[in-house]
Amino acid sequence: MQASTIPTKVDPRDAKLSMAHLYVAFTALGLGGLMGLLQVMVRSGKFQLPFGIDYYQVLTVHGVLLGLVLTTFFIMGFQTAAVSRTAGAMSNGARLAGWIGFWLMTIGTAMAAVMILLKEASVLFTFYAPLKAHPVFYIGLTLVIVGSWVAGGALIGTYGKWRRQNPGKTSPLLTFMVVVNTVMWIVATLGVAATVLLQLLPWSLGLVERVDVLVSRTLFWYFGHPLVYFWLLPAYMCWYAIVPKIIGGKIFSDSLARLSFLLFLLFSIPVGFHHQLVEPGIDPAWKFLQVVLTFMVIIPSLMTAFSMFATFEKTGRSQGSTGLFGWVKKLPWGDARFTVPFIGMAAFIPAGAGGIINASHQLNQVVHNTIWVTGHFHLTLATTVVLTFFGISYWLVPHLTGRKLTKAMNKLAIIQAWVWTVGMTFMSGAMHAAGLLGAPRRSAFSEYGGSAQAAEWIPYQIAQAIGGSILFIGIILVLVIFINLAFFAPKGEEEFPVGEAEAGEEKSPAVFENWKLWLGITAALILFAYTIPLIDIIQNAPIGSKGWQTWGKW
Structure with missing residues (x-):
């Protein structure tokens, strides 16, 4: 890294963006978190939604706002600041493009949200066919993608x-990482677009x-798995x-960091079939190939x-620790900028283990489409990623707004992280356990509440409601911290470390940084993994068959 060329602050014009x-x-985060609370309360069987609100409407709002809106907007905001901090202020043209992208994404989000609230798009955040939404919902999604x-x-x-x-x-490490993630996002979103x-x-x-339902699902998961790595x-x-x-x-090794990001670019996209292992119409050999490529991401x-x-x-x-684990005592556990991301880092250990199970050719059949998958999702995105995002915001927001992270807010941030950890332990742990007992994902309690098997799931559904309630308290705390750091904290300078x-x-x-090479390898892997399977799926689409007509009536 060329330290002498790196500015010390984000340009104020870029900070506004x-x-x-x-x-x-x-x-x-606030609106999606409220929908999540309502969702787990309904699944407990102890609560009914008021005012005619539909469960799947709530589920769609929760998934879209937290899985797509929160993540995409936070990442774009963080990456804008990271590039300005390490590569210098954006040009006027680039900054204008950034604002155009922001408003396209915001308008698209508003369009999609209105359709969901009008019950015209209760299609979940995966919006699988044959579920159909209002055209405005799809136009809104398109604007979000184009804006990004x-x-x-x-x-x-x-x-x-x-x-x-x-x-x-050599380019600044953070800027290089932003470019890799952005390139991966653009290539991946070609599928969903x-x-x-x-x-x-x-x-x-x-x-x-x-x-063609299978084509649409295949194109979605071409995007859906690298979406996880975009987060x-x-x-x-x-x-x-x-x-x-x-x-x-x-930094332990600048070169190792760059190599790991390039490997994510190569192996995160051509692996979508591991989300479709139980679906007919895809040759098992191609499924197995993509499972192998999925496991390459472990490296x-x-x-x-x-x-x-x-x-x-x-x-x-270097600070004087001795013994095998003496260094643990030297870490700054009282600093929320470290402790909050570290908790997210630690959560990635069980989350990664669960991901290996989900991607495995045989074990996937045990947990596929059960609430186990939802529990895994909440360990990866809602714990590892979101807690790290919170940790970033605790220094990024005051840096951008010209304020200070006070001792009180630092202490509250650590409390918030532990509240989140306790809530997620209850909720995600109960989801994993119920999934092993066969509890389905997504379904409302009323759809299976009377079955004998469902009696086994009830304690776990109640535990999910307890965990979800604790998590909502955590959301309130982080919003309090964000508002304080953005508007009320003392004026000052907070470091962008x-x-x-x-x-x-x-x-x-x-x-x-030979992009022709890496993009060429990425394209080759994608073509190798998808060309023949997609041709096979299209050529053998069961149009006109009874089975196809049944799908079309859903």
């Missing part, structure tokens, strides 16, 4: 400007009579490049774990 994204993100492309293009353009101004130099624009929107408008990689940015600075250490995850704990140990020993590599570390290989 970043904060605009964060305002939308935390608004989505425009905003992402502005970030890539800023990186390109830095490269032109610094020929032969295709199914929305070419299938679901014409079908919703009545221009075509039916859609996760900003957390990795914090772990690799920011946490070392907070704890007073150095950069283990590289990250090794790098982070090596950083912790080296920092602790960026770690540095060890002195004397060799320069990262130039091949890491």
Whole structure:
């Protein structure tokens, strides 16, 4: 990393753009969290929704706001700040593109939200066919995707400007990571854009009579799995490049960090079939191939774990720790900027183990479409990723608004993280246990409450309601902290911490920034994993069969 070329603050004009994204993100957190609370209360069997509100409407709002809106807006806001902090202020053109992207995403989100509230789009956040939504919902989704492309293009353009101004130099690590994540997002969203624009929107408008359900699901999961890594990689940015600075250490290896991100780019996209292992119409050989590619993603995850704990140990020993685990005592447990992301980091251990089960060719059949999957989802996104995002916001928001993280807010942030941990232990743990007993995901309690088997699930559903209630308290606490840091905290300067590599570390290989090579390999893997299966699916689509007509009537 070229420390001499790195500015110390986010440009104020870029800070406004970043904060605009964060305002939308935390608004989505509050509304989506409330819907989550209502959802777990209904599933407990002890509560009915008032005012004619539909359970699947609540479920859709929860998934869309937290799974898509919160994450996309927070990531775009954080990445905008990260690029401005490390590669320099955006040009006027790039900043204008960022604002255009923001407003396209915001308008699209509003359009989709209105349709959900009008009960015209209760199709869950996966919006699977043959569930059909109002055309405005699909147009809104399209605007969100296109807006993210425009905003992402502005970030890539800023990186390109830095490269032109610094020929032969290694780009700042955070900016490089942002580019990898943005490129992955653009490539992945081509799949969901295709199914929305070419299938679901014409079908919703009545221009075509039916859609190929298997093609639409395949295109969705081409996008759906890298979506998980689009959420996760900003957390990795914090772990690799920011946490070392907070704890007073150095980045373990700049080159290892870059390599791990490139491996995520290569292996996160051509693996969508592992979400479709029980679906007919896909050759088992191709499913197995994509399972193998899925397991390749474990490699950069283990590289990250090794790098982070090596950083912790080296920092602790440099501060005088001895013994096998003496370094643990040297970590700044009283600093929310470290403790909150660390809890998320620790949660990724059981979350990753659950992901291995979900992706396994045989074990997946035990848990597929049960609430186990929902529990896994809440460990990965709602704990590992979201807690890290909270930890980022505790220094990012005051940095952008010219305020300070006070001792009181720091203490409340640590309390909030432990409240979240307790709530998620109850809720996600109960979901995993109920899933092993066969409890379905998504379904309202009234749909299975009278069955004999459902009696086994009731204690776990109640535990989910308890956990969800505790989590909602955690959401209230984080919103209190966010509002304080954005509007009421004392004026001052809060550091945007960026770690540095060890002195004397060799320069990262130039091949890491050979984008023609990495994009070429990515394209080759995608074509290899999807071309023949998609041709087979389309050629053998059961149009006109009784089975197809039955799907079309759902």
